[in-house]
Amino acid sequence: MTEQLYHQVVTIAEEYLGPAADRFITRQITFHFDKPPQELTAADIPKLVEWTKVTLGLITEDRQVVEEFTRKMAALANH
Amino acid sequence: MKHHQWKYARISLILVIAGWIIYATLNLLAPQTTSARYQLSPTQTLLLQISVYTPLLIIWVLAIRGATAFKSYSLLLQGGREARAMSLIGTGLLWTVVYLLSSSLTGAIVPYFQGTQWLETAVTVRNHAPAWTALIAFGLLYLGSRRLSQVAPFATWNAATIILLIGYGLFAAGFANTFLAAGTETRFGIPSYALPHQVLLFTMLLPYLLAWFLGLLAAINLTRYAAQVKGVLYRQALRYLVLGVLSVVIFAVIVQVLSLASRFFLGFDLARLLFTVYVLLALYGLGFWFVNLGARNLARIENAP
Numbered sequence: 001m002t003e004q005l006y007h008q009v010v011t012i013a014e015e016y017l018g019p020a021a022d023r024f025i026t027r028q029i030t031f032h033f034d035k036p037p038q039e040l041t042a043a044d045i046p047k048l049v050e051w052t053k054v055t056l057g058l059i060t061e062d063r064q065v066v067e068e069f070t071r072k073m074a075a076l077a078n079h
Numbered sequence: 080m081k082h083h084q085w086k087y088a089r090i091s092l093i094l095v096i097a098g099w100i101i102y103a104t105l106n107l108l109a110p111q112t113t114s115a116r117y118q119l120s121p122t123q124t125l126l127l128q129i130s131v132y133t134p135l136l137i138i139w140v141l142a143i144r145g146a147t148a149f150k151s152y153s154l155l156l157q158g159g160r161e162a163r164a165m166s167l168i169g170t171g172l173l174w175t176v177v178y179l180l181s182s183s184l185t186g187a188i189v190p191y192f193q194g195t196q197w198l199e200t201a202v203t204v205r206n207h208a209p210a211w212t213a214l215i216a217f218g219l220l221y222l223g224s225r226r227l228s229q230v231a232p233f234a235t236w237n238a239a240t241i242i243l244l245i246g247y248g249l250f251a252a253g254f255a256n257t258f259l260a261a262g263t264e265t266r267f268g269i270p271s272y273a274l275p276h277q278v279l280l281f282t283m284l285l286p287y288l289l290a291w292f293l294g295l296l297a298a299i300n301l302t303r304y305a306a307q308v309k310g311v312l313y314r315q316a317l318r319y320l321v322l323g324v325l326s327v328v329i330f331a332v333i334v335q336v337l338s339l340a341s342r343f344f345l346g347f348d349l350a351r352l353l354f355t356v357y358v359l360l361a362l363y364g365l366g367f368w369f370v371n372l373g374a375r376n377l378a379r380i381e382n383a384p
Contacts, residue, residue: 018310055383
């Protein structure tokens, strides 16, 4: 289930980060949660959303894209 | 954010600057064929040379910085699906810088062999080194661009590419025919070639023609990759990179076509030659500047904590 969640996050991220998505999400999880990406749980999603928002702010100034991306990711916490 | 740099970036920059110093020195100390040709005074010749070498240094530095920025970016992708493709493109871009240096340096050294038994060898090296360097550069760019189809599926060959092939085939046939029909040219005691045209057709012209076509295919592949690949932010960052690589490929091809044609069968007057060289060099440099910008934008995604 947790590995499936990780893949769902990567699939959303691919819409915005293309081939860099997998590396981006893996880095976020290992760096901020100190655990393998496959062990991502629904409880981690809100914190992951916050970190992603901060990190994307360093990459783009397009707030709309950042909001859209993180809103989709946040929805995974309810699944 | 961390800034990863290709470990040979600094030494590459030093080598390019050293190459420029050698090139400028060779030309400044060479027999003044330019002044004789265009009846210029020594002061006018010196000013002319400074006006050419200074922008040339800027172009070369922009080129090596763009190519090493791309190479640095490709190293961040280790393990990624596009890693090998981007690495090949980065190496191809580095070879386009080697082309810039080899074509200039081999051309600058030839006058020093005037009147010696080595003149024909020097002319042969000058004619072949840039051709084979261009083939390696564009071959690598093509191979890298082709591999990108494993990341975002696209087809190189479709109706538009076939039309391009036919058009290019006609151009190549016309170019080869004009080359074969051109007479022997010796300017200020330096022959334009030292081997029969029939031999040069295969050893020099064919590598050029193949290189230019591979360069055009690489440009097509990159454009299609940029249109097909997923990722809103990735595509935004990729835009400058693609624009840069396209400019480098297209202007490199134009520079090579013109320099080859002017050496063998076209006569330019000084004003037109200088204008053409300035415009092309500026656009070429701009292409590498875009490569640098694009590579740094993409590296921001890879370096984001």
